[in-house]
Amino acid sequence: MRKKIVAGNWKMHLNKKEAINLNEAVSNNIPQNNVEVYQFVPSVYLDMLQERSTIKIGAQNGYPEDAGAFTGEVSMLQIKNIGIQSILIGHSERRHKFGEDEQFLKEKLDAALYHQLEPFFCCGETLQDREQKNHFETVHEQLHASCFHLGAEAMRSVIIAYEPVWAIGTGETATPEQANEMHEFIRSVIAKRYDQTTADAISVIYGGSCKPENASSLFQQQHIDGGLIGGASLKSKDFLEIIQSF
DSSP states (O other): OOOOEEEEEOOSOOOHHHHHHHHHHHHTTOOSSSOEEEEEEOGGGHHHHHHHOSSEEEESOOBSSSSSSOTTOOBHHHHHHTTOOEEEESOHHHHHHHOOOHHHHHHHHHHHHHTTOEEEEEEOOOHHHHHTTOHHHHHHHHHHHHTTTSOHHHHTTOEEEEOOGGGSSSSOOOOHHHHHHHHHHHHHHHHHHSOHHHHHHSOEEEOSSOOHHHHHHHHTSTTOOEEEESGGGGSHHHHHHHHHTO
């Protein structure tokens, strides 16, 4: 059975005290509904929260080389070494603001799996892609270029996060039907590349202005297995309501 997942992406927010308070507020009130909860936090808080948290703590970014002259970067090996189990790869902000292309994301994915980190691979189209009706082609190409070189067993270790770029931090949200259509498409191309068993084993979650008001309608869709939550994950009440909506 596919995992049900609610993951918060804090991005570059919160000071140390705020980070501890938010983690504790969520940890102490998680509903018992078989949902796996993650918090992807700034790298400066990884070690601190990993040691004290009952929630799964994940890294927002990692470099594919184990060591070297890469000032300011943190390697997958270093992330794994402090006990972190999960990492975001391919978030739209890394793609568009930092120029990370599919080949580089492929290298990141390989490094994460080599070090036994659970990758959340993000994919999604821009508003222009959708308006030009290229959204399916765009997402397929992202998966093909960065993920589909993997064997089936490795692919089953990947969680896919579909994030329509036009709905991130804009207040806009894909309708439940639009999101489910893309999730179904993602599962279909995985099945075509591998097999239906592999496709059915992979959790595909939605990341695009998911909030308490729309979480339930999104999570009721057949092919949506949870959410990668941005702004709403910074407020414990909102984040807990999203978890509860399952």
